[in-house]
Amino acid sequence: MAGTYVQGETVSTVDTSFKKGYFRVAGKSFENVSWLKLPKLRSTYFLLFFVILTSATNGYDGSMVNGLLSLEQFKEYMHNPSGSIKGLFSGIMFLGSLVALPITPYIADGLGRRWGICIGSTIMILAVVLQSASVNFQMFIAARFFLGFGVAIAHGAAPLLITELCHPQHRAIFTTIYNTTWYIGSIIAAWLTYGTNRVPNEWSWRIPSIVQALPSILQITCVWFIPESPRWYVSRGQPEKALSVLAHVHAEGDANNEVVQLEYEEIKETLAIEKEAEQTGWLELFKTRGNRHRLLILVSAGLFSQWSGNGLVSYYITGVLDSIGITDPDMQLKINGCLNIWNCVVATTMCFFVEKFGRRPLFLISTGGMMVSFVIWTICSERFNATKVEANGSAVVFMIFVYYGFYNAAWSGLLVGYTVEILPFSIRAKGMCYMFAFVDIALFFNTYVNPIALDHIGWKYYIVYCAWLAFELVFVYFFYIETRNTPLEEICKHFDGDAALFGGSNATEKGRILQNEIHEKEHKAATHEVREENVSS
Known part of the structure; x- marks a missing residue:
C-alpha cells in the first residue's frame, strides 16, 4: 500500500508494501535474518525479556487488586471497604504515575534508558515493602501511590530502549509484545490469589503483595547486561558507542555491515537535524500539523485503551459478576484466572501479525468488534436483571471473553508499539508521557467511578460505553494511519510528508x-x- 493520511488528506507517497522475507532500511530491501541463529542478537533478545517485565508488573497489580477484593480475609482486614475506597485502592496508583510523569523524560533522556528502568524498579520495590507491611488501608493506599510513581519512571524508559535497540526486522513484533506481557503478570496474580484464598489469615493477601516485587528485582539485576540505546548514545555525543552497539546487536559485531552503516548514518544525521531544528520541548507536539496529528493519536490511544469498557473487568470483575448472580469468591477467581490466560494467548498471538495485517486494519477490526460484543454484553445483562435467568448471566461471561478477544487484537500490544514508533527521537520520551498521562487519567477516573456507578445503576452504566465505542471507531477510521514496513527514522514521512526532518541516503528534500x-x-x-x-x- 502506498500513501499516507493526515486528517484525511494524502500528504506523501511512502511505500508501505510488505515483501515477504525482506525488511527495509534507507529505501533498500534486505533478506530477513534468523535471530535464533545469531548468538549476540539471541542473547540481547533474551535479556530484553527482563525489560518488558515493566508491563508485567502493571498487569500483576491490576489482577492482584481484583483478587484481593474477592478475598474475604482482605476485606475483613480492611474493614469491608466501600465502593469509593475500593476505587481509591486502584486509582491512587495512577495518581502516583501522573505525578511522576513530568520528570520521567528527563531521567530517560538525561541518564539513559537503563537508568530509567533501574530507578523506577527501585522505587517500586520500596513501595511493595510498604504495601506488604500495611496495617490499615491508609498505609496500603500510600504504598500504592509510590508504586505508581515508580511504574511511571520505568514505563517511560523501557519501551524506548526496546524500540531503539531491536533489529529493524523485529522492532514491530517486539514493541507490540511489550504491552501484552501485562497479562503474564495478570495471570500470575490471578492464580496466586486464587491459591492464597485458602490461607485463613492475613497472609492470604500479604503473600501476593510481596511477590509483586519479583519483576522489579529481576530488572535491576539484569538491565545492566543489556546494551544502551544507540540513539541515546548519539544524542549524548558518543557516536562510536552507538556504532558499536548497532554492530553488536544487528550484525554480530561487524561494524562494516551495510545494514549497520545505513542505520548508523540515518540515526546520526536525523538526530543532528532534529537538534538543529530545536524540536525537543514539551510544546513541540502542538507546533506543526504532523505533530498535532501525532498528539491526537497519543491522547486518543491513552483514553481508548482504558475507556472502552475493559476497566470494568480489569479492576472490578467482582462487581460485574455480582450483578449477574455469580457471587462465589472461588468461582470469581477462577473466571478471572481463565480470562487472563485467554487474554495472554490472543494478545501474544496477534503480535506476530502486526506487520502482516498492518496497524490500521487491526485497530479498526478490534474497535468494531469491541463495540458489537459490548452491545450484546449489555443486552444480556439487562435480560438477566429482568428475568434472573442463569443462561443470560452465562451469556454475559461468554461475551466478556469475546469482547477481550477483539480488544487484544490491537489495543493491548499496539498501545505502546504504535505510539512509540510514530514519535521522532527528540520528542519520543515526552510524547510517550502524554500517552501514559491519558492512560493514567482514564484509569484513575475509571477505577474510582466504575465501582460507584456499578453500585448505583448496575447494567445501565454499560450503555455509556456502547456509545463511546461507536465514537472510538469513527475516530480511529479518520485519524489512525498505516506505518507498516517502515524503518523507525522514516516513519516521520507518514506524518510530516515533504516537511519531515529526516537524514541519511533516503532523506526528504528538507x-x-x-x-x-x-x-x-x-x-x-x-x-x-x-x-x-x-x-x-
Missing part, C-alpha cells in the same frame, strides 16, 4: 537542505580551528 547546512557549519568550524592552530604555532 532533510537534505538541513543536512547540508549542518555539514557546512561543521566544515567552517573545522577550518577555523585549523587556522587558529596554525596561528598559535
Whole structure:
C-alpha cells in the first residue's frame, strides 16, 4: 500500500508494501535474518525479556487488586471497604504515575534508558515493602501511590530502549509484545490469589503483595547486561558507542555491515537535524500539523485503551459478576484466572501479525468488534436483571471473553508499539508521557467511578460505553494511519510528508537542505580551528 493520511488528506507517497522475507532500511530491501541463529542478537533478545517485565508488573497489580477484593480475609482486614475506597485502592496508583510523569523524560533522556528502568524498579520495590507491611488501608493506599510513581519512571524508559535497540526486522513484533506481557503478570496474580484464598489469615493477601516485587528485582539485576540505546548514545555525543552497539546487536559485531552503516548514518544525521531544528520541548507536539496529528493519536490511544469498557473487568470483575448472580469468591477467581490466560494467548498471538495485517486494519477490526460484543454484553445483562435467568448471566461471561478477544487484537500490544514508533527521537520520551498521562487519567477516573456507578445503576452504566465505542471507531477510521514496513527514522514521512526532518541516503528534500547546512557549519568550524592552530604555532 502506498500513501499516507493526515486528517484525511494524502500528504506523501511512502511505500508501505510488505515483501515477504525482506525488511527495509534507507529505501533498500534486505533478506530477513534468523535471530535464533545469531548468538549476540539471541542473547540481547533474551535479556530484553527482563525489560518488558515493566508491563508485567502493571498487569500483576491490576489482577492482584481484583483478587484481593474477592478475598474475604482482605476485606475483613480492611474493614469491608466501600465502593469509593475500593476505587481509591486502584486509582491512587495512577495518581502516583501522573505525578511522576513530568520528570520521567528527563531521567530517560538525561541518564539513559537503563537508568530509567533501574530507578523506577527501585522505587517500586520500596513501595511493595510498604504495601506488604500495611496495617490499615491508609498505609496500603500510600504504598500504592509510590508504586505508581515508580511504574511511571520505568514505563517511560523501557519501551524506548526496546524500540531503539531491536533489529529493524523485529522492532514491530517486539514493541507490540511489550504491552501484552501485562497479562503474564495478570495471570500470575490471578492464580496466586486464587491459591492464597485458602490461607485463613492475613497472609492470604500479604503473600501476593510481596511477590509483586519479583519483576522489579529481576530488572535491576539484569538491565545492566543489556546494551544502551544507540540513539541515546548519539544524542549524548558518543557516536562510536552507538556504532558499536548497532554492530553488536544487528550484525554480530561487524561494524562494516551495510545494514549497520545505513542505520548508523540515518540515526546520526536525523538526530543532528532534529537538534538543529530545536524540536525537543514539551510544546513541540502542538507546533506543526504532523505533530498535532501525532498528539491526537497519543491522547486518543491513552483514553481508548482504558475507556472502552475493559476497566470494568480489569479492576472490578467482582462487581460485574455480582450483578449477574455469580457471587462465589472461588468461582470469581477462577473466571478471572481463565480470562487472563485467554487474554495472554490472543494478545501474544496477534503480535506476530502486526506487520502482516498492518496497524490500521487491526485497530479498526478490534474497535468494531469491541463495540458489537459490548452491545450484546449489555443486552444480556439487562435480560438477566429482568428475568434472573442463569443462561443470560452465562451469556454475559461468554461475551466478556469475546469482547477481550477483539480488544487484544490491537489495543493491548499496539498501545505502546504504535505510539512509540510514530514519535521522532527528540520528542519520543515526552510524547510517550502524554500517552501514559491519558492512560493514567482514564484509569484513575475509571477505577474510582466504575465501582460507584456499578453500585448505583448496575447494567445501565454499560450503555455509556456502547456509545463511546461507536465514537472510538469513527475516530480511529479518520485519524489512525498505516506505518507498516517502515524503518523507525522514516516513519516521520507518514506524518510530516515533504516537511519531515529526516537524514541519511533516503532523506526528504528538507532533510537534505538541513543536512547540508549542518555539514557546512561543521566544515567552517573545522577550518577555523585549523587556522587558529596554525596561528598559535
